[in-house]
Amino acid sequence: MRVLVLGAGQLARMMSLAGAPLNIELTAYDVSQSKVVHPLTQVEIKQDLASAIAQADVITAEFEHIPHDILDLCQRSGKFLPSSQAIKAGGDRRIEKALLDSAGVRNANYAVINTYEDFLAAIEHVGLPMVLKSALGGYDGKGQWRLKDANNIDAVWQEMAQCIASSDNQAIVAEEFVPFSREVSLVGARGKDGSIAVYPLAENVHTDGVLSLSTAIADPALQEQAQQMFTAVAQSLDYVGVLALEFFDVDGNLLVNEIAPRVHNSGHWTQQGAETCQFENHLRAVCGLPLGSTKLVRETTMINILGEDTLPPTLLAMDGCHIHWYGKEKRAGRKMGHINVCGDYSGELQRRLCALAEQLDQQAFPAIHNFAAGFNKFSL
Ligand code: ATP
Ligand code: MG
Numbered sequence: 001m002r003v004l005v006l007g008a009g010q011l012a013r014m015m016s017l018a019g020a021p022l023n024i025e026l027t028a029y030d031v032s033q034s035k036v037v038h039p040l041t042q043v044e045i046k047q048d049l050a051s052a053i054a055q056a057d058v059i060t061a062e063f064e065h066i067p068h069d070i071l072d073l074c075q076r077s078g079k080f081l082p083s084s085q086a087i088k089a090g091g092d093r094r095i096e097k098a099l100l101d102s103a104g105v106r107n108a109n110y111a112v113i114n115t116y117e118d119f120l121a122a123i124e125h126v127g128l129p130m131v132l133k134s135a136l137g138g139y140d141g142k143g144q145w146r147l148k149d150a151n152n153i154d155a156v157w158q159e160m161a162q163c164i165a166s167s168d169n170q171a172i173v174a175e176e177f178v179p180f181s182r183e184v185s186l187v188g189a190r191g192k193d194g195s196i197a198v199y200p201l202a203e204n205v206h207t208d209g210v211l212s213l214s215t216a217i218a219d220p221a222l223q224e225q226a227q228q229m230f231t232a233v234a235q236s237l238d239y240v241g242v243l244a245l246e247f248f249d250v251d252g253n254l255l256v257n258e259i260a261p262r263v264h265n266s267g268h269w270t271q272q273g274a275e276t277c278q279f280e281n282h283l284r285a286v287c288g289l290p291l292g293s294t295k296l297v298r299e300t301t302m303i304n305i306l307g308e309d310t311l312p313p314t315l316l317a318m319d320g321c322h323i324h325w326y327g328k329e330k331r332a333g334r335k336m337g338h339i340n341v342c343g344d345y346s347g348e349l350q351r352r353l354c355a356l357a358e359q360l361d362q363q364a365f366p367a368i369h370n371f372a373a374g375f376n377k378f379s380l
Contacts, residue, residue, distance in 0.1 A: 001022075001023070001024045001287050002026075002058075002205045003015075003025070003026050003027075003029070003030065003034075003056060003057065003059070003287070004028075004029060004052050004055075004056035004058070004060075004281065005026055005039065005060055005061065005292075006024075006031060006059070006060070006061040006063075006065070006066055007030075007031060007061055007062035007186060008028035008029065008030040008062075009026065009062060009063065009064035010326035010328070010335065010379075011063070011262065011263050011279075012039040012339075013040055013326060013327070014263070014271075014279045015279045016039040016112060017040070017160065017279070018279035019280070019283045022280070024222045024287060025051060026039050027039070027047075027056070028062075029052060030042075031067070031070065032331035033336045035200055036048070036052045036297035040327075042296040044103055046233055049070070049073070049101050050215060050272055051078070053073065053074060054186050056079060056081065056093065057076045058079050058286050058287055059077060059080045059285050060080070060081055061082075062262055062263065063137070064086050064087050064088075064135055064260070064261060065136070066091065067094055068084075070115055073082035080268070081240040081285070082237065082239050082261050082375050083162065083239075084335065085237065086161070086237045086261040086287070089237070089259065090258075090259055090262070090315070091136065092136055093135045093136075093138070093173040093258070094135050094171065096172060096259060097110055097173060098259060099233070099236065099237070099259075100256055100259075103232040103233050103235075104232060105233060105256050106254070107255055107256045108131075108248070108255055108257070109128060110173055110176070111125050111151075111173075112171055112172070112174075113172040113173070114171050114172075116157060117173070119157055119172075120191070122174040123147075123150075123357065124236060126176050126340045127152070127176060128147060128148065128149060128177075128229035129148045129149075130174075130177055130270075131145075131146055131176075131177055132147060132156065132160060132172050132174050133172065133175065134170060134171075134173075135166065135170060135171040135173055136169065136170050136171075137167075137170075140210045140211075141206070141208065141209015141210060143163065144209070145159060145160065147225055148228055148369065167238060178255060180249055180250050181203075181249055181250065182249045183224070183244045183248060183249065183257070184201045184203050184204065184247050184254070185201070185202050185214075185244055186201055186224065186226040186229075186245045186247070187199050187242060187246070187263075187266065187267035187270070188200070188242070188244075188292070189242045189278075189281040189285045189291050190234045190239045190240055190241070190243065191281065191284070191285050191290070191291050192240050192285070192288045195257060195290075196230070196231060197293070197294045198227055198230055198233060199274055199294045200216045200217060200265065200294075200296050201216070201217050201219060201222060201223055201226055202214045202215060202216055202269060205367050205370075205371075207262065207366055209231060209305070210306060210333070211266060211286070211304055212306070212365075212367035213368065214266040214268070215300070215301040215302075216273050216274075216296055216299065216300055217268070221252065221339060222252065224244065226269045228316055229245060229247075229254065230243070233245065233256075234235045236259075237334070240286060241282050241285045241286050242262065242263045242264070242267070242278050243260070243261055244259065244264030245259050246258050250305050263278045263279055263281075263282050264330055265302075265304070265335070266302075268302045268324070268338050268342075269340055270294075271324070272322050272342050273297060273298055273299070273300030273338055273340065274293075274294055274295065274296055274297060275293035275294065275295045275297055276291075276292025276294065280292060298342045298344060299342065299344070299346050299348070299349040300340055300342045300349070301341050301349060301353060301357075302339070302341075303340075303365065303368055304333065304338050305325075305335070306364070307330065307331065307332045307336065308330070308334060308361075308364050309325075309365070311323060311360075312359050312360075313358070315359055318355065318356065319352065320341055320343055320349070320352050321340075321343075322340040322342070324337050330355040333336040339379050351372060352369060353372065354372040355373075356368065
């Protein structure tokens with residue numbers, strides 16, 4: 001099978017690694033540079049998009065911010081999974097919110113803002129404090145504002161107005177501020193035959209709007225809620241592939257924050273922690289193969305490596321510690337790789353995380369240091 005992936009970042013790279021043992025061969029289309037590349041080496045393959053589409057058996061995507069003309073071209077080939085509709089929903093918060101509403105899935109109260117009058121109406125309708133997010137192009141907490149009180153309305157509006165004017169079809173989605181106790185996400189796959197297999201929920205820690213830690217958790221009541229919402233969204237899109245739902249947990253009640261129509265950073269733990277990883281299951285789904293088991297095989301936490309390109313080699317000698325680099329050039333804050341830490345039971349995982357924290361720089365890895373400080377305090 002030949003799969004063309006729209007996007008040539010780390011997600012396409014990890015899909016390529018997972019596809020090789022199944023004889024699934026990947027090429028990637030670097031959307032920003034308009035070239036077809038090998039997803040592991042980034043070496044250009046002298047081919048235009050039209051011939052890459054013609055040669056592929058299946059086309060899929062690793063991110064949602066893709067120009068609609070490219071999505072439409074792929075959709076017309078009849079090979080694109082999930083659909084252009086699903087990718088568009090992930091890339092535009094207006095479409096995403098409308099989809100959640102129509103699927104009957106709980107999400108934060110919201111309003112769409114195009115003008116200053118809309119902004120005032122949104123404050124009335126949604127209330128303060130609120131979170132304001134650009135409809136298009138947001139990721140890793142970028143393109144967001146917080147409005148706590150009425151004093152800052154004009155200052156925030158200045159910035160939002162610039163954002164709205166900066167590109168065609170841009171708008172702002174205002175959301176009520178959700179007082180969540182934690183954030184969790186559900187990654188799962190839906191096959192061509194409609195079968196669904198979801199992984200255990202992951203509990204996620206964000207640092208400055210970017211995911212820093214993700215740990216698979218066992219919470220049957222929450223899992224059941226999340227799975228129902230996953231099924232509602234996946235069925236309403238007639239979705240095929242891996243889909244991720246991010247949730248706010250408000251005292252045991254889940255609210256969807258957003259959806260990602262692709263493999264997701266909070267599912268990287270599945271590479272060591274699940275019977276079949278999310279990358280393989282995405283390929284199985286889009287290639288029409290049976291889904292693999294999503295069962296947890298060992299307790300696992302994923303730690304993102306942000307803006308760093310070296311780690312102490314001693315990490316490789318630590319039991320249960322697995323390093324994944326993405327082969328990217330170093331840039332401040334950039335997702336450069338991740339570490340999966342495993343244990344046979346949760347106490348072992350926690351001890352290994354504390355031992356790992358001692359090896360990692362506190363400034364570069366604040367979340368695992370916070371975890372270790374809390375754990376050590378608790379166990380004293
Ligand atoms: P990513 O692509 O990394 O998931 P994003 O840029 O798409 O991020 P969101 O997931 O919408 O943005 O928001 C980033 C973070 O901001 C959330 O994980 C959460 O911590 C916080 N946040 C977002 N919306 C709200 C809200 N309505 N109330 C409270 N906190 C929020
Ligand atoms: Mg998010």
